[in-house]
Amino acid sequence: MSATIDTRHNAKVMNRFELTKLLVAKLTDEAVIGGIGNANFDLWAAGRRPENFYMLGSMGLAVPIALGVAIAQPHRTVIALEGDGSLLMQLGCLATVAARAPRNLVIVVWDNGIYQITGGQKTPAAAARTDLVAIARASGIVESHWAADEAEFEALAARALGAPGPWFIAARIDDKPAVTQTERDPVRIRDAFMRGIGSRS
């Protein structure tokens, strides 16, 4: 994790589904909040877990939802999975997270620089070469990192699951669509999640 490689343009372009599978394989009882779009679909495809909340509402809400869960259950690690376009809608949440500094919160961002689900239009951040990890670090989240490649993504995920956060891990990904789509029944999804993390029996 040298400073020389920890910028967006030095990171390898990887595949979201492959990375999602690597992440899910490491999980035990962690809660995962999947943000709207392909991040959510690939989380669904990587294997259903009762501790996953498949949020298909407004863009940018995965991190704030995860923050609420993380404060409610301080002994459980909570992961927010979000796309770059969604995070751009709610960048202020990074300062909110940094201020609260929940030790059990991990933010994972898939950055392909496009609004994939609406036809692959470039985000303004892609055009401007905005560096989301630099924003996260400047927002006060000290543990903010680009994953240089798959091996480093795995290493960062392992560290984030074992050491106090908050963590912000970003990976550059390709423009391949998700391999499937999430079921869209909010009541069923939230009920399964609440039972999965023990807030409902």
Add this chain to the structure above:
Amino acid sequence: MDQPAPADTASTAWKDAVFAALEAAGVSQVHYVPDAGHATLIARAHAHPRMRAVPLTTEEEGVAACVGAWLGGARAVLLMQSSGVGNCINMLSLVRNCGAPFLTLVTMRGEWAEFNPWQVPMGRATPAVLEAMGVAVQRVERAEDAAETVDAAAALAYGAGSAVAVLFAQRLIGRKVWK
């Protein structure tokens, strides 16, 4: 000092009673975008040993965080000003779709003795947009009704799984002054 104390800090008794109602309802997360009318509640929440007070950058975060709190088994409240209600509209889909309880306390602008024209349109629209998104609206005009209304709203939210907004009238908060 010849000048009277600002109206929004002249009396905190009813605000303390509102805080006690939140405490009695088991609220453990207080998400807020500051407003002078909420200053007492915010200070009390930060000082409370069993509450977590979370300053936000926008009210939208607060809607999502309150739902997250509920998903995680906790009770939360969102404190904001009426202008912030406008920021929340789309996010309220999350509350409705999940059947989540939701309690927000809103200090009103744009009505009683408002001096800033920029506050008026959203203040006027606040009850209508909340109701359009399925949020029950309960308005408090008198200090003596505040705590009871919040207590009842909390019961409706956490007990009956409803989305409820309590609007504190600008007349109750007091004439707005910029310091």
